[in-house]
Amino acid sequence: MTWKHVFKASVTGLDTNRSRSFLTIFGIVIGITAIMLVVSLGAGAQNLILSQVQGLGTQTIVAIPGREPTSPTDISSLFSDSLKPKDLTALENKTNVPGLKEAMPEVIGAGVAVYGSNTYQVTVLGATDIMAEILDIHPAEGDFFTADDVLSQSDVVVIGSKVADKLFDGADPLNQKIEIKNKSFRIIGVLAPSGGGLINFDEMVLMPYTTAQTYLLGTKYFNRIIIEAADGQSVDVVANDVTLTLRESHNITDPSKDDFSVQTQQDLASRLSTITTALTWFLVAVASIALFVGGVGIMNIMLVAVTERTREIGLRKALGATNRDILSQFLLEAVLLTAIGGIVGILLGAGLAFLIALGLSKGLGIAWQFVFPWTGAILGFSVSAAIGLVFGGYPASQAAKKSPIEALRYE
Amino acid sequence: MNIIEVNDLKKEYYDGEEPTIALAGVTFSVRQGEFVAIMGPSGSGKSTLLHLLGLLDQPTSGTYSFNGREVSSFAPNELASLRNKEIGFVFQAFNLLPRTSVLENVKLPLIYSDVPESEWDARAKKAVEDVGLGHRMHHEPSELSGGEKQRVAIARALVTNPAIIFADEPTGNLDSKSGKKVMSIIQDLNERQGKTIVLITHETSTAEHSERILRLMDGVIESDVKVEHRLTASDEYVK
Structure with missing residues (x-):
């Protein structure tokens, strides 16, 4: 069986259960949208902060009284x-x-x-x-x-x-x-x-x-x-x-x-960008929970689909499909679901981030620039495809393992 | 030449602790081009036998020579390839893919074959025309009658040009008129195209379209007789 026909079979399988496919995709869309939004807004905030810091001029050096605090309770050193x-x-x-x-x-x-x-x-x-x-x-x-x-x-x-x-x-x-x-x-x-x-x-x-x-x-x-x-x-x-x-x-x-410290704008910029980057990744981790839940949804739906389509699996095997053909078909169905969800989520997340950027810059007059989150997009797409492979793998292997007679006998 | 030769074929299922014996050792052969009906009450082992003969399942013991090759020790992928090339199946429940056109349904075995894709359309169209459904080519199964669905299933069984057709209660879900039409097509395949047919049925009237009836009882062959007065479905159908 060529990939072209594995693909065709998978698309037909998804098309047969449109509303279910749609809802499954929706779960992934939410996860990817959240990640895209967080990454894009994080990058926007970082750009804003850095542009203001650098607005002070790269030739600027600041001397501050007091030691660098050695511990969180060492506040007295800040006042000097x-x-x-x-x-x-x-x-x-x-x-x-x-x-x-x-x-x-x-x-x-x-x-x-x-x-x-x-x-x-x-x-x-x-x-x-x-x-x-x-x-x-x-x-x-x-x-x-x-x-x-x-x-x-x-x-x-x-x-x-x-x-x-x-x-x-x-x-x-x-x-x-x-x-x-x-x-x-x-x-x-x-x-x-x-x-x-x-x-x-x-x-x-x-x-x-x-x-x-x-x-x-x-x-x-x-x-x-x-x-x-x-x-x-x-x-x-x-x-x-x-x-x-x-x-x-x-x-x-x-x-x-x-009893003083000297900082350049470069120091400050790199410190601020470390903070915003850490914050962004923390939020990405939170948003990933939504993606994980979406992945479990994929697994759930694919297991239902495998049970429901036992007869189809039996038929395909009777007509000459190998275990590998069946595995590929169901795996690709799962990956298609997550990949479509990934693409829609990337577009939706970028779109929302763009609207927020527009609102902030035009509505509130903040010098906020929309950033297309390439990292988020690449990450989101590969993670969603990987989720398809991981969470679709078990149902697909269950499908491939079915014996043709058990499958044909199934009512 | 014998297309099927089985010797002391046994099949046991382990369902709990006690094995269930589905086939207790059957020995028989089927000639190339023969039309055999397998009869027996439910639980007699006829479905199990068909599954073994159709290479859908493997025997517990015994030997099975299919088309000159000993297949009881074949690996799953080799069996899949044999099923694809040399066997056609017709099932009681039709088993057509929903939301998929007649033509695409008939093409299904070809996607698992090594027939070049350029030939698929022509082959599938011819098979659909051969069962008299040329005008239904682009309809979906839900738009067809039961008899038409079974004819699509026959076209699908023929599209890889197999040597043998296994039909499992092909008229079981059909009214008598559609059933006769289906039987006439099957008989025609046997007589004009020389296809070997192995048919499972519990209706004597259906079995009498064949040349020979094997009766199974409790996992063994109870009788193996030639049909004296064969029914000709096409004649009846014309009436």
Whole structure:
């Protein structure tokens, strides 16, 4: 018997029980669709996160106070005041870090912003004027604060779009004064809505770090220092110089005693992608349960089909079919069911992922891109075909084993 | 020349602890071109004998020479190939594939044969025409009468041009008119095409279309007689 006719016999067998074949395929479709959806959305989320991380620029290096936690309970190491103005001075010294273009300290605090009778809980982010360039944020109205503002500790702020909405109810906030911790600040700029990015500026108030330290936080340390390596400089070399400089500035000789850490954008990107990949595969594992259930469904249906078609098996054997012919026919029926389910599931999963991507990008304005999950498609198709072989194998071998007379006698 | 020679053929089934003896040792032969009817009440072993003769089952002991070859020790695949090439089956329940056209049903044995695919259509069409169903070629079994279904089954048995046809109660599910038509076709195969026919029936009137009647009782041959006054189905059918 040639494969062409094995195929024909299998198709006829499936066609004879259309509704049952359809329901069996449906079980596989659900499993494959779930896997495709998860893989596609996972890849989309990863792209989104990575594009935002890389949006900070590949030349960016971040110095953070505190050790890397050595255990989940070692939280205290995360909070530290180890980065101080003298570190900034040391970094800006060209002999220490020759490849440095700019260094920007950052401080973070929280407070309640008050305008008239309106109040709103805000995050205060203090930095220098180059923040606008490094984080790629630009006021929709008004201006960003200047280097002079930083030097003179000017009481000027740039507010996020949501802060503007909550405090001003549509009135123009420019040049109005808001109060945070009883200190009055003049609004010189309002940011455009950021659209759900990695860092949400909508609920923030931005000001010079000097202003924030003096009037709001009362501290002298930084929450992080962002360093831009000069164009054409190796980020890793600069990051190493930064590490050595900070170590010297802190009088540390043993690297394991570092009270700060230095990360490049590459580090961050690879960490985030490790996390999203792990999460995606975890969800794939969950979705695989649906596929497994679909496989058991295939086995169940094929066993019923073998019993129900005992007479057909007997007839085929009487007419000259060998055990192998019968085995091939029933195995191929199972594989066809799962392969069709696999293809439909791939298309359906990709289609749903596309619609979700469309909804997220057009509806919510998130910079989400549809990713056709080739890995998911290849995985889904081969897994479903393999499920056909595994779960169809037992029923098919039962069919092949039937003796022709038992089969013909069966009523 | 004898197409079938069996010697002390026995078949026992183990169903529980005590063996059931279906055939207790039968010895006989069938000539090439002969038309033999096997009769006997249910439980006499006639179906078991047909299954052994048709190479669907293997004997517990005894020898069976089919078309000059000792087949009692053949492997399953060799038996499958012999069934395909040299044997045609007609069953009481027709056993046609549902939702499959008459032509495709008749082609079924060919897909397991080494006949080149280019010849399949012509062979199947001729077989369907030979049983008088040329106008039903593309109908499905559900659109046919019982008699027509059995004629399709006969066409299917003929399509590989076998030397012998085994018919197991071929008229058992048919009304008498359709039954006579089927018997006339079978008789015609024997007389004009020289096919050897082994027919199982419990109706004497059907058995009398043959040349010779073997009666089985409790797994042994009780009698083996020539039919004195053969019925000719085609004559009756014309009447």
